[in-house]
Amino acid sequence: MASWNANKNTQNSTRQIVNPDLDIERKTASFSVERLTNILDGGAEKTQMRRTVEAMIQSDPVFSLENQYFMSQNERYEDAVRKSVHLSKMAAKMGWATGGPELAYCHRVLSANLAFNVHVVFVKSLMGLATDEQLAKWLPLAEKFYIVGTYAQTELGHGTYLRGLETTATFDAATQEFVLNTPSISAMKWWPGDLGRTATHAVVFAQLYLNGKSYGMHPFMVQIRSLRDHSLEPGVTAGDIGPKMSFENVDNGFLLLKNVRIPRENMLAKFSQVLPDGRYMKKGSAQINYLTMIVVRVLMLQNEVVPNLMKACTIAIRYSTVRRQSELKPGDREAKILDYQTQQQKLLPQLATAYAFYFVAKYLRDFFDRGYMETKEGKFDLLPELHALAAGIKVIATDYCSAGVEICRKACGGHGYSLLSGLPSLFTRQVAGCTYEGENTVLLLQTSRFLIKCLGMAQSGQPLPSSVAYLTSESFGKCQAQEKRDFLNPDVYTEAYRHRAFRVARNAAVKLQGLVQQGMAQHDAWNRCSVQLAQAAMAHSQYIVVEKFVKALETFGKEAAIQRVLKHLCDLYALHGIFSDLGDFVQDGYLSTKQAEMVTESYLDLLAVVRKDAVPLVDAFDFSDANLNSALGCYDGQAYQRLYEWAKKSPTNHQDNRIFETYLKPLFRNALSKL
Amino acid sequence: MASWNANKNTQNSTRQIVNPDLDIERKTASFSVERLTNILDGGAEKTQMRRTVEAMIQSDPVFSLENQYFMSQNERYEDAVRKSVHLSKMAAKMGWATGGPELAYCHRVLSANLAFNVHVVFVKSLMGLATDEQLAKWLPLAEKFYIVGTYAQTELGHGTYLRGLETTATFDAATQEFVLNTPSISAMKWWPGDLGRTATHAVVFAQLYLNGKSYGMHPFMVQIRSLRDHSLEPGVTAGDIGPKMSFENVDNGFLLLKNVRIPRENMLAKFSQVLPDGRYMKKGSAQINYLTMIVVRVLMLQNEVVPNLMKACTIAIRYSTVRRQSELKPGDREAKILDYQTQQQKLLPQLATAYAFYFVAKYLRDFFDRGYMETKEGKFDLLPELHALAAGIKVIATDYCSAGVEICRKACGGHGYSLLSGLPSLFTRQVAGCTYEGENTVLLLQTSRFLIKCLGMAQSGQPLPSSVAYLTSESFGKCQAQEKRDFLNPDVYTEAYRHRAFRVARNAAVKLQGLVQQGMAQHDAWNRCSVQLAQAAMAHSQYIVVEKFVKALETFGKEAAIQRVLKHLCDLYALHGIFSDLGDFVQDGYLSTKQAEMVTESYLDLLAVVRKDAVPLVDAFDFSDANLNSALGCYDGQAYQRLYEWAKKSPTNHQDNRIFETYLKPLFRNALSKL
């Protein structure tokens, strides 16, 4: 074997010699990578703490991700349970609090490899839906994993439309129990995580029936498996729904209930209660409940969606500086593929997108915290705006960030198709976010309902919430840019996005109104406008992202180098968006033909500028090799060595020759005499 | 268990009661489904023959796809070998010829589940590269699978850039042998299919060295495994490259050669030869060789890319008529999701895309046949045009059809994320086509090189090949449409596409010329224009697709109903393209603001029209349930029953309770005293 094969111990080791093609990229950084890392972490101490926790995780063999790409669904699940139980022990030993920063750092490294995922939602739903008394009973058990719970809402026949859920809970006053049933196949619970093989308990959403009358959806605490031997409780049928596009670590499950009886006390009763005599009683405002949905979406962006795109960018951009392919200049050494404009056009907008959504998620989190404080004081004014914003931004974040991961994957050519690159699984996982926590189209239509309402308010002179204040505009203006560098002025492009959002929303509203005035029923008219209404919600959310990125830049006034490089990314994000949806901006003449050409040139020029800092900008995300778990994307850029070392470990290389003996030998022996 | 669970034997059975929500869709078809199926098959007799062959395959348990979604990479490979060997026996027994229609029908049903995939390319490359003498020796063995071969071109370090391949073949006149070597890690062959665990032989591409001088890439026949016991030949290291995003049935492999000696006769010598004394001799024209590359791309579209999108449409559209979700009209029964405009906007353009690429692939096949005949007569004039066309259309077909499959998948909501839907694996397989047989960006740049050359020829008054004749245009016109229905005139939209293609190509050329005139080196200028050059190739290929679809419509003059429904699809394809890339059409004022609104309205109106025939249009593809292998998409529309039946079979539901005993019990017992 040649000498390049000497170093066998390459997986996840960062003590390698760095590939000079990657090394040189770091020498020319225009800013301090460490400083940017600190900013992303929220301070130097936090970077320090994160690294300490990550080092602990990575030095513990139970948490190793080695061989993960070789495992079956079943092995991944088992491995996840093992890791989760180990982590809970570690947390107890270290005194890490549930919801504290240390565990968040652990999740940053392990998120795709832990079990009890929906247990977290189960706990959150208890906190949102249970009375203090109920909480006192269940919460301590759940927090220590003495019980594991699932959130059983979706059914085979209903996910989006909650009012259509069919599971029933009928009160039996004689025994003071609820009787739960799955009246049809489509009523079977389907998808809840941790339900398939793990959960002992479930928060089951069911139609409440009292004396034959339906009272709508309510949450019930149902024990589904024995704590003693894990057997299913009487009347319960449950299991795993089988293989998925990803999420092998999670046992999504099904659940059938046949006359399952639970005590009256098991209806989660913060907002409504059934009295012993079967009377129904509402308590407080269920509006607060919205907050749970919103916070789950915000956390999902911060903890999953944005980091996944960051990882994909890290892998693809590093690899694109060590991959050399084709002659750019005839006779020269082959070029780094990142030096091709087409490659920059694939990857650099994704890098900008990762930063953009980092900042907008942070903004959303702050906004949420404000909303949360206000509701605690009994003020609910911010809720509709917050809900519309979080829904719209969840949609474009999951849409763009999953498309972005896939662009990164494809940009690595053939090797991006190998699971060992780490990219396929980042994509197949990421893309699920377009469906769960609210299917994207459905969410867009919710946001657009809010926009249409606001347009109506504007017409009648009512004041609008700040994020939609632009809807009070009177008419369409024109872009003021004179030359291509004007498009690097945030005011210019923010205005363009605002204008687009306004135009698309107003046109949809006008069309809607027109159809209704022509006599079409409101619901038909709505449906006939829904493609454009969804576009309005997209355009609005896009505007917010750009505006918040620009706002974020202002906070770095004291750090010129950081501000400059982030400004490039902000410009790139904004101009790439205009370049990609050019029709939206030129259609009504807002941009002239000349301006459309300028913005294109300005965008293409930016690619070359951002390219220079591309590697430092991904280094700043500070993902360890172990965390990336990619043969292509490690810090040292030794992509080929790692691909080879890892491939050799594949189980497909460690099989007996049964296949040959059984199927091939009888064929091949016919050639023996002829060769 | 409730009564809806009575029928257990549902997998792949079409003798089910059809879901009335699906049934009714078929009752209102505006055309004869059977007639359209016949057209797609190329005649009623062919439909008949295809169904006979498919029935044979489907009645043979060895060919069953049941449980496929539960298999590991290794099991999929073993299953594929088993199926392939069985199929070769069946073919021999039935007297089905290699390359005949019966085997093509078998592949339609089994393509993702057979082994020896690249063996086919190996055989084709022999036919293209070997002398008659060599053919006489190898072909009979290969055709009967007495040897299995792979096509070993790509290396760890080089795929796109063939001239950069590093494997060497040095002639040793003393022994009349070539000595093959892998001089560095990046020179290792990587990716070839069938190489990892199966192949006995390989066509290896290597740099030929004669007396220390390099003669460039040449093909060599190398035996890599023993026919007797399948052990690796001396000097050969080979194995499987491990798990991929899909293609578990194929053993893509790596190959290292260390002083591997092969006889002089093993250089495939149709186009050049090494004489015993080490002299090099060129023979004939290697241009014909292009044809192999082109035909592989055309066949890939016809046999894989288009059928995969057709399958995805079948699954998603059928499911969208049995899935009811949310109230469209308040108080009414929940609506079929296909009745939402946003859902139509997702799925129906994909249906139109499947038909569009069906027709353009057919056109390309005919064009290829013409080119092939001409080259046989020594005429090579068509080759550059054919190459540019096939490359460009390969790109947009793989791009659009893979994106289309993913749109179909997402449009099925949560259930589309289950492997049992059949959709995830259709996507993960389909998308590989954007990378293999020429990475898409690289191919686009090849097509654009042709376009730029043609623009130059036009300037100097030379005649252009027919597909690019429009490049001789003098100036930009304006769209003539007066009202929205004018956009249903094929002349109007074909002209719009032609105009766009012309403008984008010319602008790129002007920019390129400008940069060079400013003193920039040609290669730098090319790179600086490459995003726009790639756009020009896209725009050109898009124009061809629309034009060929329109042309195809003309052949159905005698069948009004068929012609009408295909015309709707053609309109939809064309208008969806304009709607999606509106900027390209309005940027220079070709479409006015008013016309942009008209085309949008015209497009949205069409959705409702095509929706009516959506189910008959996918039924016409005539995929059997066994072939679709989808719990969501079967002919009978019993999606929920099948999901449940199939999920129960998942191996995750048949594990012992080791996980509970080891990890969970110690936790749960702490709750026992408290509950």
Ligand SMILES: Cc1cc2nc3c(=O)[nH]c(=O)nc-3n(C[C@H](O)[C@H](O)[C@H](O)COP(=O)(O)OP(=O)(O)OC[C@H]3O[C@@H](n4cnc5c(N)ncnc54)[C@H](O)[C@@H]3O)c2cc1C
């Ligand atoms: C990985 C994963 C994990 C999950 N985990 C859980 C869990 O732990 N607990 C749980 O309860 N659930 C879970 N789910 C289920 C998830 O919440 C639902 O799948 C999701 O809410 C989407 O709903 P759906 O599947 O009903 O989609 P559908 O609503 O059926 O969507 C299908 C199509 O119909 C369209 N559509 C539907 N309604 C409308 C409308 N009114 N207007 C226009 N178009 C419409 C959609 O846009 C979409 O294109 C999970 C799902 C996944 C994929």
Ligand SMILES: Cc1cc2nc3c(=O)[nH]c(=O)nc-3n(C[C@H](O)[C@H](O)[C@H](O)COP(=O)(O)OP(=O)(O)OC[C@H]3O[C@@H](n4cnc5c(N)ncnc54)[C@H](O)[C@@H]3O)c2cc1C
């Ligand atoms: C499933 C699968 C099966 C395969 N089977 C075989 C097989 O049987 N036999 C075989 O020999 N090979 C096989 N291959 C390899 C395949 O042919 C190559 O992966 C493919 O040709 C792409 O080349 P690459 O991997 O070198 O990509 P790269 O060229 O490395 O592409 C990476 C990026 O660089 C960019 N880039 C590269 N060059 C340029 C340029 N000049 N200008 C601008 N951008 C550029 C690309 O656009 C891309 O974004 C297979 C690959 C796959 C995924």
